[in-house]
Amino acid sequence: MFDIGWSELVLIGAIALIVVGPKDLPDMFRQIGRFTSKAKSMAREFSHAMEDAAKESGVHDVAGDLRKIASPKSMGLDTMRNAATKFESWDPLKSSRDASVKKAVEAEEIRHSAASVTAAPVMPPPKEVPVPPPAVRARPKAVRRRAMFTESPRRRAVPRRPTPKK
Incomplete structure (x- = not known):
């Protein structure tokens, strides 16, 4: 105290x-x-x-x-906090990877079930054709640029109009 x-x-x-x-x-x-x-x-x-x-x-x-x-529960703030926590922990790349893996597994299951029903040989997926690299372009020549700030800037002579005589 x-x-x-x-x-x-x-x-x-x-x-x-x-x-x-x-x-x-x-x-x-x-x-x-x-x-x-x-x-x-x-x-x-x-x-x-x-x-x-x-x-x-x-x-x-x-x-x-x-x-x-x-209380936060009566105002609905606890659901907002839960939603914000879920949003912060959400990884868009992970969900798209998971979805693509699921689609690939489902497609493979469909192929196997279709092959067992028709009893026809399953065709292997087509091989990827290599894509040639893009052609290398020649580098353009460097363009000389005039410096914007120099110690003594050049000024062009501006012709003056003759003043009228009275």
């Missing part, structure tokens, strides 16, 4: 011993103990009285109703 360490307590005890004296020191500690116990009992009685008054007025019932109304 007061955050007093052992070193502070020893210092306070030494000062009390010097100021009060060794003869009256036990009586002083006894009086301090009685005072603190009275203060604690008064605080305890006050808090019990306030709790009893709150129970009589129905504050606890109202507080319970407010907690129920404001």
Whole structure:
């Protein structure tokens, strides 16, 4: 409560011993103990009285109703949290891979069932034809560009119109 360490307590005890004296020191500690116990009992009685008054007025019932109304479950926030968690853990690449694997397995099962019904030999899937690499194009020649920022920019002379004489 007061955050007093052992070193502070020893210092306070030494000062009390010097100021009060060794003869009256036990009586002083006894009086301090009685005072603190009275203060604690008064605080305890006050808090019990306030709790009893709150129970009589129905504050606890109202507080319970407010907690129920404001709970995340009643507002539907728990379903939103679950949906957000599912969305964050969703991997689109994993689901597409799983779907393609399922489709391949289903297609293989259909082939096997069709082969067993017709008793005809199953044709192996066609082999992939290698695609030639794209032709390498010649690299275009580098175009010299004029620097945008130079130390002394060149300015073109602008012809001036003669001013009319009056």
